Amino acid sequence: MPLYFGHSAKDMKGSDTPLVQVEDRDALGELIRGMHAGTYPRGAVVEAPPQFDVWSAFADVHVFVQAAGGLVIDEKGRLLAIRRLGKWDLPKGKVEKGEAIDEGAVREVQEECGLKEVELVELVTSTWHTYERKGKAYLKRTDWFLMRSSSKERLVAQSEEDIEEVRWLDAAGVRMMELDTYPSLLPVLHAWRARTA
Structure with missing residues (x-):
C-alpha cells in the first residue's frame, strides 16, 4: 500500500x-x-x-532499516531473479553495521544467488516500505543497484533465506515475474527496464 x-x-x-x-x-x-x-x-x-x-x-515512530539489492544482468541482458516463499523477488537484504550500502548490495546478491563475480554499475532507484514484526514497526529503505554478472557462473539458492530458486529471466520471464511478485517491486522493475532499454 x-x-x-x-x-x-x-x-x-x-x-x-x-x-x-x-x-x-x-x-x-x-x-x-x-x-x-x-x-x-x-x-x-x-x-x-x-x-x-x-x-x-x-x-x-518506526525503527529504520537500511537494505540494498541488485538488478543483475548477464551478457545476454537477462535479469537475475529469485523465488522466495512462493513469490518472484530480487536479491536484497539488510546492510550490515559499518558496511557501505553498495558493498551490502553486492554481498547480498553473492550470498543469495551463489555468484562470485558481480560488477557494480550504478544506483538505479530506492524504495521504502513498512512492516511490523514482534510488535515493532519498521521503515525499510532499499537502494537498488544495477549490476553485471556472467551466466556461466553456477547459481545456488540460499535456502536458509527461504530462497527456492535462482534464475536468469529474459524479457518474457520478467513480464511473468511482474504477475507474481510484490507490488513494491514493480516500480523497481520499471526503473530497471528504463535503464536497460
Whole structure:
C-alpha cells in the first residue's frame, strides 16, 4: 500500500487513492493505525501543513532499516531473479553495521544467488516500505543497484533465506515475474527496464 507525503499533495492524488489530511502527530498516529488495519488498501496521499514535517514524524515512530539489492544482468541482458516463499523477488537484504550500502548490495546478491563475480554499475532507484514484526514497526529503505554478472557462473539458492530458486529471466520471464511478485517491486522493475532499454 503506497503512501505519498507532501505539503500540497493534490497533484499526486490518483483516482482511487484517498487524500488524508494530517495536521499533527495525533492525526498521523490515526493514519498509521488505519494503515495497519487495512483502511487504505490502495494507499493514501498524505497532505500536511508546511509547519508539520510529516515525513520525519512518520520515520520517528518506526525503527529504520537500511537494505540494498541488485538488478543483475548477464551478457545476454537477462535479469537475475529469485523465488522466495512462493513469490518472484530480487536479491536484497539488510546492510550490515559499518558496511557501505553498495558493498551490502553486492554481498547480498553473492550470498543469495551463489555468484562470485558481480560488477557494480550504478544506483538505479530506492524504495521504502513498512512492516511490523514482534510488535515493532519498521521503515525499510532499499537502494537498488544495477549490476553485471556472467551466466556461466553456477547459481545456488540460499535456502536458509527461504530462497527456492535462482534464475536468469529474459524479457518474457520478467513480464511473468511482474504477475507474481510484490507490488513494491514493480516500480523497481520499471526503473530497471528504463535503464536497460
